[in-house]
Amino acid sequence: MNFKVMVCDDSAVARKMAIRCLPAALQGSVQQAENGRDALAHLASEHFDLLLLDLTMPECDGITVLDEIRARRYEVFVLVVSGDIQPQRKQAVKKFNTLGFLNKPVCAKRVCHILTSYGLY
Structure with a gap:
């Protein structure tokens, strides 16, 4: 399976935890x-199938990323993973x-459930 995943979080620990929560078959393409x-x-430089996205980050936050994904018409599934x-904030993400x-x-379990419910895993 060639399913590319990106995990975006300003915390290295949070990124590692998110990667560990992905199904094993998806962990190698992160x-x-x-x-x-x-x-x-x-x-901008390559296609990703799934983006796990934090909201609160320096330089460019998750809402800005979501705005840009929409504006640039990137085709990527986004799962927000945030402490906020x-x-x-949850309402802003819904749109x-x-x-x-x-x-x-x-x-x-929640990550797998969501991916399964959308037919992504």
Whole structure:
């Protein structure tokens, strides 16, 4: 399976935890981005099937990344994984048709459930 995944979070620990929550078959094709600017640069140069995206990051936050994905018409499924659980942030994410919003720490069962429900795994 050639399913490319990017995990974007400013925390290296959070990125590693998110990668470990992916099904084993998807863990070998993961790239990492330390902030939204890095994620957008990766998306501009290659195709990804799935983006696990944090919201609160320096330089370029997750909402800005979602805005740019829409504006640039990148075709990538996005699953938001964030510690920012404010209702207004969750509401802001809904307008982007993401796969879902998972609170940190991320749970492998929830990730697999969402990917399975969308036919991605």
